[in-house]
Amino acid sequence: MLNQQGLTEEEFLEQYNANHYERPSVTVDMLIFTIGSQQKENYRKLSKKTLQLLLIKRGEHPYMNQWALPGGFVSINESIDDAAIRELKEETNVDNIYMEQLYTWGDVGRDPRTRVISCSYMALVNREKIELHASTNATDAKWFDMSYTITEEKVNEDKKEKLVQLQLTSGTEHLSAIIKITELPNKTIREIISSEDIAFDHAKMIFYAVERLQNKIEYTDVAFQLMPPQFTLTELQQVYEIILNKQLLSAAFRRKIAHLVTETNEYTKNAGHRPSQLFRFNKQ
Amino acid sequence: MLNQQGLTEEEFLEQYNANHYERPSVTVDMLIFTIGSQQKENYRKLSKKTLQLLLIKRGEHPYMNQWALPGGFVSINESIDDAAIRELKEETNVDNIYMEQLYTWGDVGRDPRTRVISCSYMALVNREKIELHASTNATDAKWFDMSYTITEEKVNEDKKEKLVQLQLTSGTEHLSAIIKITELPNKTIREIISSEDIAFDHAKMIFYAVERLQNKIEYTDVAFQLMPPQFTLTELQQVYEIILNKQLLSAAFRRKIAHLVTETNEYTKNAGHRPSQLFRFNKQ
DNA sequence: ATAATAGTGTCTTTCAGACAGTATAGT
């Protein structure tokens, strides 16, 4: 079949000039979440759980010495999924992990070096599987405890506005950002109001991921990706609670997730209180 | 602050070589949905509604004479959202319409011309607002009635597989595709098994959008983006039914959406049966 | 014994599904 210039498809592709337009760079950025636990207050109490995110200290301009999401350029002969898998493997030395594409960030000025479009991915890992590898141009990689508060919420007839204060801590390191989310009838706008030691527009990406995780945990079984093979129902509930950022009633929670778990014959030991039965994920 | 080569941020950015890597092209592809209605069978019956998608006949290689989603390249000084808005405006001459980024498709071989990463957007429009503009390198733009059936479904312990048969018709034009969706514990794989007269991997994108729309309609008020300013509750129910691909009970439906609508004092006329009260969207 | 958590029972409320029954214009 010939086109209007009388070329076959083969001829057309041969003369096609791929560099006709100036092209943006494309990167992937990884939101790697895990569950961390803090020290027990005393021998009886359970340890508190936190939602943790992996960040890397930038060793180069721009945003030198600030913390950024692990990520990198998508090379020309690699799918974006493969780039994400590669970055995950480089940073955490794990593969075959739950991973999901989240959103693609394409504002013009988001990287001062050049036009960069960035596709963000979320990965959920069980902490026990991981050993960190500091990569080439990062002086450091660390897990940060995440928390946030919604400081202000305005609702008009056709505008919903909220301010989110995001906090990330790891030892003495303390990062924070304020994000403004405006929901108009047609679209949602996310702006960074301030960003302390978080590089680029990564604060936006982080909160976007948290919102997605909150949604997903309600109607899928993603939470189990964060769990070890065996766990108590209270541990599972803690994970739901930190992700949803609210307390749950244990009786209702147990009913709700009953069909997702199978009991084992094992129990926790030396807990300082009644032992707890261990369960496994019951895939369906 | 100086980096390891002793450069300030300003100096670093000046010497930064943006063309160090070979870059992929980035495009946006638009899934523009609307509701169409078929002719009444007789004076009493209501007209059947269909979910319609805008496609454009390709006037150039590759996939010449096949149908493709409207879309185009993201230029270097334009955000991807702006590119999507621009494409929508070019194709349908509307703006200020509900629009949402869906997913970014980044497989290596998806475009025979060159490496192209494509970001898909969904737009929902009320049909009455639209006039179509055939664009430069498209010989034709048309609304296609969409339908699909899930032909096969296998569920194992850690694999869920389904085959989807997608059908698009517009007058004598009839397009179809078969898509295989495999849900593994870690990720979801979407493959095109066959694609009749649908260009590129657009069949995948279409079904992805339908699934997203189905999800969104359950827990948001997106459906109203497809409605005219005033509508009957039966019309609203028809829209839910074609998107969800199943019948709903009207009593339950009315209870469920009651808080999303406000009644008016107007009624339908000349319907051949009991008139129906008109409602408006009640934003909250 | 006590502290802290593990786990169950049950009442209430909410809401979806089912379906029957009444209402009303146009021919």
Added chain:
DNA sequence: ACTATACTGTCTGAAAGACACTATTAT
């Protein structure tokens, strides 16, 4: 009168919220 749709009432059952109550172990 008849047809096709509009709209409401109510029974039922499933599931979430609330909360009291019992069980169990390390110290």
